[in-house]
Amino acid sequence: MRRFFLFLSIIFCVCPPVWAADQAYLSPYNALLARHVSEGEKQGIHSALVDYQGWSKDARHAEAMRLIAQVDPDALSGKEKEAFWINAYNLLTVDLIIRHNEHISIKHIGGWFTNPWKDYHWTIGGRQYSLAEIEHGILRKIGDPRIHMAINCASLSCPDLRASAYTAAGLDDQLDQQVRKFLHNDAKGLRITRSDLEVSKIFDWYAGDFARGGGVIAFIRRYDPRVPQDAVIADYFDYNWQLDGTWK
Secondary structure (H helix, E strand, O other), X not given: OHHHHHHHHHHHHHOOOOXXXXXXXXXXXXXXXXXXXXXXXXXXXXXEEEEHHHHHOOHHHHHHHHHHHOOOHHHOOHHHHHHHHHHHHHHHHHHHHHXXXXXXXXXXXXXXXXXOOOOOOEEEOOEEEOHHHHHHHHHHHHOOXXXXXXOOOOEOOXXXXXXXXXXXXXXXXXXXXXXXXXXXXXXXXXXXXXXXXXXXXXXXXXXXXXXXXXXXXXXXXXXXXXXXXXXXXXXXXXXXXXXXXXXX
């Protein structure tokens, strides 16, 4: 019997879990986030700012890109799938910025007829994906409107890039934290004036995604008790597409 348990212990020590390969990108990606994302202010907007120059010179970026390309997305489901694609979207967006050495705005990438979200592709698990395909073809179809506070478009008015990766085990708490942080930013998430609300254009563009839970205001009130029951959306913030970071 002792030999049997010794045999099992050797197997479990030597053989990594089946999901280890799909999670390998998290180590360099987490290190990049911790090193190159920090709280700050730009153009009067408090935001998590990205040091794009430092990130571009960090060898861990190439390693994270290599490892995420090896993930088989079809092997993922549930929270693992959702966390993976949020991380992928955010990492690929940073890759797009540093690959093009873009200093002003993601919307400046490409020419007059080039869409940065549709016209650039990355290979993951043997298939090519654009940012638009990840957002609209995968993440929005999951039916969790909180993803709109988690994916980052490298712009000041976007929800902040989280300084640590999303994980299946912690996803619900992480997404709830992101929603609350976004709504408590009165320069881009939510501003309350008596019973009138000024909110991010995200709630206008993707209003249908919040319908299942009772609509935009119901969603906001679940996360921000300051919002009165009779609140109405009076206006939307102008969306600031300036880069959410610096090239030092």
